Amino acid sequence: MTEPITPVLLWHQLGWPLLRLLFYISIGLLVANLVEALNWTRKMAIIARPLTRFGHLSSITGASFSLAFFSGVSANTMLAEAYEKKEISKKELVLANLFNSLPTYFLHLPTTFFITAPLIKGAAVIYIGLTFAAAILRTLAITLLSHFLLPKNSGAELKSANTQQSDSLKTAWKRTVKRFTRRIKKIARFTVPIYILFFFLTRAGLFTLLEKFMADHLAFLSWLSPKALSIIALQVAAEFSAGLAAAGALLHDGSMSYKQIVLALLVGNVLSSPIRAIRHQFPYYAGIFKPRLAMHLIFFSQCFRTISIAVMAMLYYLLVF
Numbered sequence: 001m002t003e004p005i006t007p008v009l010l011w012h013q014l015g016w017p018l019l020r021l022l023f024y025i026s027i028g029l030l031v032a033n034l035v036e037a038l039n040w041t042r043k044m045a046i047i048a049r050p051l052t053r054f055g056h057l058s059s060i061t062g063a064s065f066s067l068a069f070f071s072g073v074s075a076n077t078m079l080a081e082a083y084e085k086k087e088i089s090k091k092e093l094v095l096a097n098l099f100n101s102l103p104t105y106f107l108h109l110p111t112t113f114f115i116t117a118p119l120i121k122g123a124a125v126i127y128i129g130l131t132f133a134a135a136i137l138r139t140l141a142i143t144l145l146s147h148f149l150l151p152k153n154s155g156a157e158l159k160s161a162n163t164q165q166s167d168s169l170k171t172a173w174k175r176t177v178k179r180f181t182r183r184i185k186k187i188a189r190f191t192v193p194i195y196i197l198f199f200f201l202t203r204a205g206l207f208t209l210l211e212k213f214m215a216d217h218l219a220f221l222s223w224l225s226p227k228a229l230s231i232i233a234l235q236v237a238a239e240f241s242a243g244l245a246a247a248g249a250l251l252h253d254g255s256m257s258y259k260q261i262v263l264a265l266l267v268g269n270v271l272s273s274p275i276r277a278i279r280h281q282f283p284y285y286a287g288i289f290k291p292r293l294a295m296h297l298i299f300f301s302q303c304f305r306t307i308s309i310a311v312m313a314m315l316y317y318l319l320v321f
Helices: 008-037 041-054 059-067 072-084 090-099 101-120 120-148 158-163 169-203 206-216 226-237 240-251 258-288 291-319
Strands: none
Touching: 008 059, 008 072, 008 169, 008 258, 008 291, 041 059, 041 120, 059 072, 059 090, 059 101, 059 158, 072 090, 072 101, 072 258, 090 291, 101 120, 101 240, 101 291, 120 258, 120 291, 169 258, 226 240, 240 258, 258 291
């Protein structure tokens, strides 16, 4: 039975998480605007230059890639700002968002490793290695795709802006605060109502029903070990740590091998991601980008993520005996 809504529950499950989300978005927005005000985009883009040059991607995309190693919100905010000012096209925005897959993966790598390693031991190294390879595959695929989809002179319009002498820190900060104040109001106008809507949809059991439906329709995975289905069902119906705990128990009692565990976690990863992306990623994406554009970005991101992980899972299944 659903817990009744009380002021305490609203604060812990809605008020505080929403304030925390807005805080992180605000920090990301400040950082992205400050980097731009100081004209650091070309300097930060050096890290990704070989890839961006081959992919005909602009220095804004390169700077966003570098920034994504530290803050995904800041990286996305930088792209959103550039798109609104028509410094990058919608096509490059979509590709740039996908291009940031690798640094985004690194952001979550420490947490993922320290959760998986104690539970599934050596299988954690294999699982993380395969998901890391999938992230590299996505980035390289997007670079190749960008090479053919974007014009060779992409980003030429940024040269004049980035070759200007950097502003003083005081002047840059004033510009940053001015842009931040204007932008954060717009972000809050979208983020707050969408986040509240998703809170009540969750309370109504919509996402639980969707997750249960997916967990109950896993017959197409008959090629996996029957016990693997319990791991996948828990990942889909509960969360990654629940599936991981089940995997650890089955591994320790000898019921499943490393290969079976890794394949189950990879399949569960693919099946559970779309719902979680809509549930957790959409509210903050809709604040940084427009809601419709946010859905487009999440859709393409999930498609590429699913394909890359499926490819790695297939290779692992075929090549490891």
